[in-house]
Amino acid sequence: MTQKWNLQDIRPAESRRRQPATRPLNVTSRPTPSSAQATDEIDEDVRPVTIHDGNKTSKKKYLILTSAVVILVAAIFGLSTLLSKTTLTVFPEFREPVVNADFIAYPDRRDNSLSYEILTINDVGEKQVQASGDEYVESQAKGVMEIIKTTPGSERLIKNTRFRSPDGLVFRIQESIVVPGALKDTSGALVPGTIQAEVFADVVGQEYNLPPNTRFDVPGFKESDLNELYTSIYAVNRAAMDGGYKGQKFLINDAELSKARQELQLDLRARLLEKVNTEKPAGFATFTGSIAINYEALPTVSYGENLVTIREQAVLQLPLFKQEEFASYLAKETISTYNREPVRIVDTAALSFSYVDLATNSSNLANLTALNFKLSGKPLIVSEFNAEQLQNDLAGKAKTSISTVLTAHPGIRSARVSVKPFWRSTFPLDPTAIIIVEVIDEEK
Numbered sequence: 243m244t245q246k247w248n249l250q251d252i253r254p255a256e257s258r259r260r261q262p263a264t265r266p267l268n269v270t271s272r273p274t275p276s277s278a279q280a281t282d283e284i285d286e287d288v289r290p291v292t293i294h295d296g297n298k299t300s301k302k303k304y305l306i307l308t309s310a311v312v313i314l315v316a317a318i319f320g321l322s323t324l325l326s327k328t329t330l331t332v333f334p335e336f337r338e339p340v341v342n343a344d345f346i347a348y349p350d351r352r353d354n355s356l357s358y359e360i361l362t363i364n365d366v367g368e369k370q371v372q373a374s375g376d377e378y379v380e381s382q383a384k385g386v387m388e389i390i391k392t393t394p395g396s397e398r399l400i401k402n403t404r405f406r407s408p409d410g411l412v413f414r415i416q417e418s419i420v421v422p423g424a425l426k427d428t429s430g431a432l433v434p435g436t437i438q439a440e441v442f443a444d445v446v447g448q449e450y451n452l453p454p455n456t457r458f459d460v461p462g463f464k465e466s467d468l469n470e471l472y473t474s475i476y477a478v479n480r481a482a483m484d485g486g487y488k489g490q491k492f493l494i495n496d497a498e499l500s501k502a503r504q505e506l507q508l509d510l511r512a513r514l515l516e517k518v519n520t521e522k523p524a525g526f527a528t529f530t531g532s533i534a535i536n537y538e539a540l541p542t543v544s545y546g547e548n549l550v551t552i553r554e555q556a557v558l559q560l561p562l563f564k565q566e567e568f569a570s571y572l573a574k575e576t577i578s579t580y581n582r583e584p585v586r587i588v589d590t591a592a593l594s595f596s597y598v599d600l601a602t603n604s605s606n607l608a609n610l611t612a613l614n615f616k617l618s619g620k621p622l623i624v625s626e627f628n629a630e631q632l633q634n635d636l637a638g639k640a641k642t643s644i645s646t647v648l649t650a651h652p653g654i655r656s657a658r659v660s661v662k663p664f665w666r667s668t669f670p671l672d673p674t675a676i677i678i679v680e681v682i683d684e685e686k
Contacts, residue, residue: 337622353427365514367553382442384443390478419439451485455478515533515558565586572621597614635651
């Protein structure tokens with residue numbers, strides 16, 4: 243029987259086009275053992291897709307850039323602070339006068355005059371020589387005393403007035419003298435009156451050979467109940483008392499003795515000059531030409547059969563001038579525009595010193611009432627300024643204030659500022675961070 247088809251039974255043929263498979267983004271299918279072939283086909287066609295948030299990325303870049311800029315600025319600031327340096331080059335006032343004149347200085351202080359002190363250095367040397375015999379000798383010690391009166395009014399002391407050491411050793415003055423009384427200086431203070439006198443020991447003997455700066459009183463005032471004079475008048479020997487002896491002395495051939503003493507004195511002189519460099523105090527001006535050396539023969543000593551040890555004492559005396567006083571005095575005497583401001587001499591070796599009387603170099607300087615000498619040369623005299631005060635005056639101020647600040651420092655001719663880093667416009671707040679360099683020259 244033939245089958246009959248109704249119209250509604252007829253269906254259109256299905257399309258064979260393949261529909262695309264849909265699946266979530268960024269999801270990769272994991273194959274199963276039963277569908278490995280199908281999975282391989284899908285993985286070949288599908289790639290992972292990442293979605294970026296543009297706003298978050300921009301913010302992150304901005305933060306990184308900002309942090310880098312902050313770190314860079316901090317590094318630059320820290321480095322500039324570490325390497326910062328402020329240098330002030332100061333050009334002080336100075337003069338180079340030509341000096342060639344005679345001057346006078348005194349052992350005591352006087353208005354508008356130059357004063358000095360005496361440095362004394364002793365040394366003893368010995369040498370063996372052949373003796374030709376011996377003899378008995380007695381001699382008195384001698385010397386010079388500086389007699390001082392601390393109260394007003396002069397006082398006359400007669401010849402042979404006694405002066406007594408702390409050990410009771412008596413010396414007498416050879417001639418009558420008048421001791422000047424104390425006077426008031428410009429400040430109203432009393433300045434003791436002084437006079438020097440030659441003295442001799444009351445008794446022979448070595449025990450009277452006293453060291454310098456022994457203090458003596460006048461026992462006669464005490465014995466006469468003149469207590470005011472006893473307390474106001476005393477004496478000091480600025481150099482040693484010497485020459486006292488009692489006992490045997492060996493006899494030596496004059497020619498041999500003279501040669502031995504000359505050799506001994508040359509050796510002593512060299513040793514004393516070496517001592518000067520180590521013993522002269524700081525803050526004083528000294529001159530080689532002002533040195534005076536005196537030699538004294540000491541008692542000989544037996545060294546053996548027919549041999550004698552000769553001994554010689556050398557005393558070196560050197561005038562000391564306070565550096566600031568000497569510079570000020572010389573400036574006053576040689577620079578017409580000098581106005582008593584503090585000055586210094588850069589190198590006193592630029593001056594040649596010599597005594598007007600050449601015999602002074604072999605005399606006892608402590609016995610002199612004044613030194614007459616000649617100076618010649620071209621010293622560099624520089625005005626002083628207070629570096630610490632200048633640092634304090636500049637601390638924290640603008641660089642442009644330097645001219646105003648310098649008006650309070652008249653010893654400075656001009657100054658130049660160097661600041662690192664260059665953009666800094668002020669001096670450091672810490673005064674010690676301002677480095678001051680002095681240049682003695684005209685500013686270029």
